[in-house]
Amino acid sequence: MTAELKTGSLQLSSEMHGFISNLVNSDSSSADNPFDSIVEGFRFAFSLGHLHGKTKKIGTSSQTVSPRGFIAKDYEVLIADECKARDISLGGLISEYAEAGLEMIAEHQSAGGMILDLLSVEP
Amino acid sequence: MQLQYLVLYNIGPFRGRKEIDLRAARPGNGFAFFAENNRGKTSIYNAMRWCLFGEVSARARTVNGEVYGGGVLPMVGDGKCLMNNHAYQNDEQEMEVMILASTPRGDVVIRRSAKSTTTFARKDAEMKTTLSVKIGSNDSLTGREGEEAIQQFFPRELERFFFIDGEALEEYTEMMQASSLKGLKDEVNAVLGIPALTRGDDDLSRIREGVKSKIGVTQKAVKAKSKAQDDANNQKLKLERAIKERNQKEALLETILKKLEQTELELSKHKEIQPLIEEKKRLEVQLELNKETLSNFAKDKQDEAKSAWKILLWKRAKPDYEKYRAQQQTSLLHDRDIEDLKSKIELAEKDLKEMTGICGECGQTLPDLEKFKERKKSDLSDLNRTLTSMKEKEILPLDTLNKIVGDLGGLKPEPRSLDRIAKANNRWKNMVDEIQNLEEKIKNLDEKVDEEAKGEFAELSERRGRQQTVVANREAELKIARTDVLLAETELRRLERLAGKSVENKEEYELDRIIGALQVTVKDTIASYRDTAREEVQARASSVFKRLNNAPDVYTNIRVDKGFKTEILNSKGGVSPNPSSGAIAIMTMSVIDALRHVSGMNIPVFLDTPGRSLDEQHKQKMLEYFWKTEGQQFLIFAHSGEYEVGPTVERFNDQLAKAFTLSLPGDHKACYLADCKSENVDYDVASKVNTCNDCGNTWDITSDETLILEVPL
Numbered sequence: 001m002t003a004e005l006k007t008g009s010l011q012l013s014s015e016m017h018g019f020i021s022n023l024v025n026s027d028s029s030s031a032d033n034p035f036d037s038i039v040e041g042f043r044f045a046f047s048l049g050h051l052h053g054k055t056k057k058i059g060t061s062s063q064t065v066s067p068r069g070f071i072a073k074d075y076e077v078l079i080a081d082e083c084k085a086r087d088i089s090l091g092g093l094i095s096e097y098a099e100a101g102l103e104m105i106a107e108h109q110s111a112g113g114m115i116l117d118l119l120s121v122e123p
Numbered sequence: 124m125q126l127q128y129l130v131l132y133n134i135g136p137f138r139g140r141k142e143i144d145l146r147a148a149r150p151g152n153g154f155a156f157f158a159e160n161n162r163g164k165t166s167i168y169n170a171m172r173w174c175l176f177g178e179v180s181a182r183a184r185t186v187n188g189e190v191y192g193g194g195v196l197p198m199v200g201d202g203k204c205l206m207n208n209h210a211y212q213n214d215e216q217e218m219e220v221m222i223l224a225s226t227p228r229g230d231v232v233i234r235r236s237a238k239s240t241t242t243f244a245r246k247d248a249e250m251k252t253t254l255s256v257k258i259g260s261n262d263s264l265t266g267r268e269g270e271e272a273i274q275q276f277f278p279r280e281l282e283r284f285f286f287i288d289g290e291a292l293e294e295y296t297e298m299m300q301a302s303s304l305k306g307l308k309d310e311v312n313a314v315l316g317i318p319a320l321t322r323g324d325d326d327l328s329r330i331r332e333g334v335k336s337k338i339g340v341t342q343k344a345v346k347a348k349s350k351a352q353d354d355a356n357n358q359k360l361k362l363e364r365a366i367k368e369r370n371q372k373e374a375l376l377e378t379i380l381k382k383l384e385q386t387e388l389e390l391s392k393h394k395e396i397q398p399l400i401e402e403k404k405r406l407e408v409q410l411e412l413n414k415e416t417l418s419n420f421a422k423d424k425q426d427e428a429k430s431a432w433k434i435l436l437w438k439r440a441k442p443d444y445e446k447y448r449a450q451q452q453t454s455l456l457h458d459r460d461i462e463d464l465k466s467k468i469e470l471a472e473k474d475l476k477e478m479t480g481i482c483g484e485c486g487q488t489l490p491d492l493e494k495f496k497e498r499k500k501s502d503l504s505d506l507n508r509t510l511t512s513m514k515e516k517e518i519l520p521l522d523t524l525n526k527i528v529g530d531l532g533g534l535k536p537e538p539r540s541l542d543r544i545a546k547a548n549n550r551w552k553n554m555v556d557e558i559q560n561l562e563e564k565i566k567n568l569d570e571k572v573d574e575e576a577k578g579e580f581a582e583l584s585e586r587r588g589r590q591q592t593v594v595a596n597r598e599a600e601l602k603i604a605r606t607d608v609l610l611a612e613t614e615l616r617r618l619e620r621l622a623g624k625s626v627e628n629k630e631e632y633e634l635d636r637i638i639g640a641l642q643v644t645v646k647d648t649i650a651s652y653r654d655t656a657r658e659e660v661q662a663r664a665s666s667v668f669k670r671l672n673n674a675p676d677v678y679t680n681i682r683v684d685k686g687f688k689t690e691i692l693n694s695k696g697g698v699s700p701n702p703s704s705g706a707i708a709i710m711t712m713s714v715i716d717a718l719r720h721v722s723g724m725n726i727p728v729f730l731d732t733p734g735r736s737l738d739e740q741h742k743q744k745m746l747e748y749f750w751k752t753e754g755q756q757f758l759i760f761a762h763s764g765e766y767e768v769g770p771t772v773e774r775f776n777d778q779l780a781k782a783f784t785l786s787l788p789g790d791h792k793a794c795y796l797a798d799c800k801s802e803n804v805d806y807d808v809a810s811k812v813n814t815c816n817d818c819g820n821t822w823d824i825t826s827d828e829t830l831i832l833e834v835p836l
Contacts, residue, residue: 029421030417030559034424034428034548035425040425040428044435046432047431047434050435050436077440077530078439116428116548119435119544119545120545123438
């Protein structure tokens with residue numbers, strides 16, 4: 001089953017890549033930044049997008065996210081069927097979920113919410 | 124000292140108690156004991172020496188001025204001894220000598236006795252000797268006190284010059300003529316009284332040693348004192364430096380305190396803004412603390428947020444996980460049921476094939492075999508249908524299910540992780556709010572205070588802070604400087620106490636000086652006295668020598684040199700090369716007499732065998748001289764061959780105080796009693812006893828007990 005799936009690469013739109021980079025690189029302790037690395041933020045965004053079943057296509061302007069510390073195969077059990085159904089690689093689908101998740105975070109922050117409050121938001 | 128009585132008890136040949144009365148109504152000073160050999164002359168001579176000195180020196184031999192032999196004549200023993208032989212062999216082994224004499228200090232009674240401490244004493248160690256000396260009406264002195272009392276009027280050192288052994292006269296001569304006196308030196312010095320002076324010098328030396336020892340201790344103390352004084356001086360300098368340092372510190376502290384006071388004064392002018400500024404300062408401190416705390420909270424939040432994604436994913440994955448988990452359980456049962464069913468089918472097929480008409484279950488013969496077979500076939504068909512049905516069910520393989528369950532299980536968050544994340548997030552959020560609140564308050568306070576005043580106040584505050592720091596430092600330095608001063612003062616007081624301690628004792632130095640001077644005086648006195656004495660001895664000996672020698676024109680003088688070596692000088696003042704033996708003997712007697720005279724001691728002279736080395740003329744001259752000396756008793760113990768009793772008594776009658784003969788009873792064919800003298804004596808051959816027919820006196824002529832008979836003068 002899984003052997004047929006492509007792993008693919010992890011990407012984000014330039015906009016979201018900038019967003020997550022700013023989030024992580026902030027030195028201020030008072031800034032709402034619960035992630036100490038881009039991978040951590042990426043994993044949270046993917047999980048958030050997946051929970052809410054939201055994906056977003058990444059446009060042509062994209063940037064690759066370093067796969068270090070993020071193994072797409074670990075999430076195959078969750079999204080393999082969807083990948084097959086949509087004929088998309090694991091990395092591609094994960095990236096779409098992450099892109100959508102980051103958008104939700106951005107919106108939530110814009111609305112004055114804290115990132116971790118999103119844990120309590122039901123889909 | 125004038126002898127009065129001599130009492131002998133078991134001495135020599137005198138058995139029992141014998142009294143010799145030496146008191147005389149006559150003016151002469153001569154005493155004579157005449158006897159043949161072995162009659163007891165030397166025993167009397169030795170008895171007196173023993174009584175006075177506790178022991179009797181045996182005659183020594185002198186060669187080239189060195190003394191050999193000698194030793195002590197024992198009181199008891201098998202050989203020659205002091206105790207009477209009968210008393211020693213047969214009686215209680217007890218002897219005694221008592222001397223009664225008159226001295227300037229009164230009558231003296233000297234009693235020395237010895238008694239055996241065993242049943243038969245064979246040596247002196249087994250004899251107990253006691254001494255008793257009674258002077259005047261004083262209590263008797265015994266033991267060491269008695270010996271010391273005797274020493275007062277008859278020094279032991281002078282024994283040789285007052286107990287003169289005529290048989291040893293040649294030894295005296297040899298010693299005097301030798302280049303070194305050696306053997307005689309002590310006696311010569313004793314005669315001159317030098318030992319007393321020397322003892323005095325020794326005593327002074329000992330005293331001075333003691334004084335010098337004290338002075339040594341004092342000098343050490345003085346040295347220590349001097350060092351303490353130097354240390355004290357150095358310490359004073361240290362103290363001065365410490366005080367200067369302290370004063371400087373005090374001045375510096377005072378300066379900064381004044382400045383601080385000024386700053387405080389200036390600060391007081393901003394009284395109204397001071398609470399606001401202080402509040403702001405407090406809030407700023409709090410803000411800093413909170414920011415630090417916030418940093419920690421932010422880190423905690425990130426740590427907790429590491430599992431946040433699992434919470435999100437689990438919400439979606441959980442139903443799948445539970446579904447596959449259930450399938451996993453079902454799959455396990457399903458496989459087991461198929462296997463069971465297969466076994467049943469296999470068994471049923473076997474039964475049907477091997478059917479024999481006997482019931483396989485109850486063992487009885489089946490009534491209708493065919494009907495039974497049909498029923499079994501129907502059961503087998505049901506089993507096969509069931510198996511087919513079960514196999515057709517869509518259940519994932521267990522391995523696949525295990526992997527899915529494992530993968531999904533890996534997404535499961537830790538229990539209560541959501542709570543922990545929420546708490547960390549809230550804590551962080553609250554701190555962010557608090558910081559914002561503080562920043563707002565600080566901002567409000569800032570707005571209330573005038574910038575210029577605030578700047579001035581800040582500057583003053585900063586200055587005050589700096590000054591307070593300097594004050595604290597200078598106070599600490601001043602405390603150290605004050606401690607240094609205290610320590611230096613304490614040390615100085617200690618050193619001054621040591622330095623100021625009076626250690627010099629001028630009396631000790633003065634005493635040392637006096638003793639030193641005295642010692643010099645004593646030494647000078649000894650040297651001077653010795654030389655004076657030597658000259659006196661020389662003059663006296665020469666005078667006597669001239670009178671006694673029978674060739675006064677040839678042998679004119681005696682020279683006594685500084686070493687007390689004596690020589691006979693001729694008329695030309697030169698040393699006589701070969702003086703006659705008689706002249707030499709007279710020289711010796713003259714020197715001995717001179718030494719005795721110079722000693723100043725008025726002690727009887729005891730001269731045993733006086734004429735042994737002299738010719739007849741010298742013998743007569745000697746008695747003539749000595750029996751004329753200034754009242755000093757002169758006792759001779761003469762052999763009948765030296766001096767015949769009759770002629771001697773007759774010639775020196777006016778110089779003799781008393782004369783005695785010592786004889787054995789066998790010596791007398793006539794009655795020996797003084798008031799009898801009868802020659803009418805019968806001799807009994809059998810009993811060997813003579814009997815005086817006139818007075819009845821009887822005497823055993825074999826007796827060895829000496830008779831002491833006074834010679835009528």
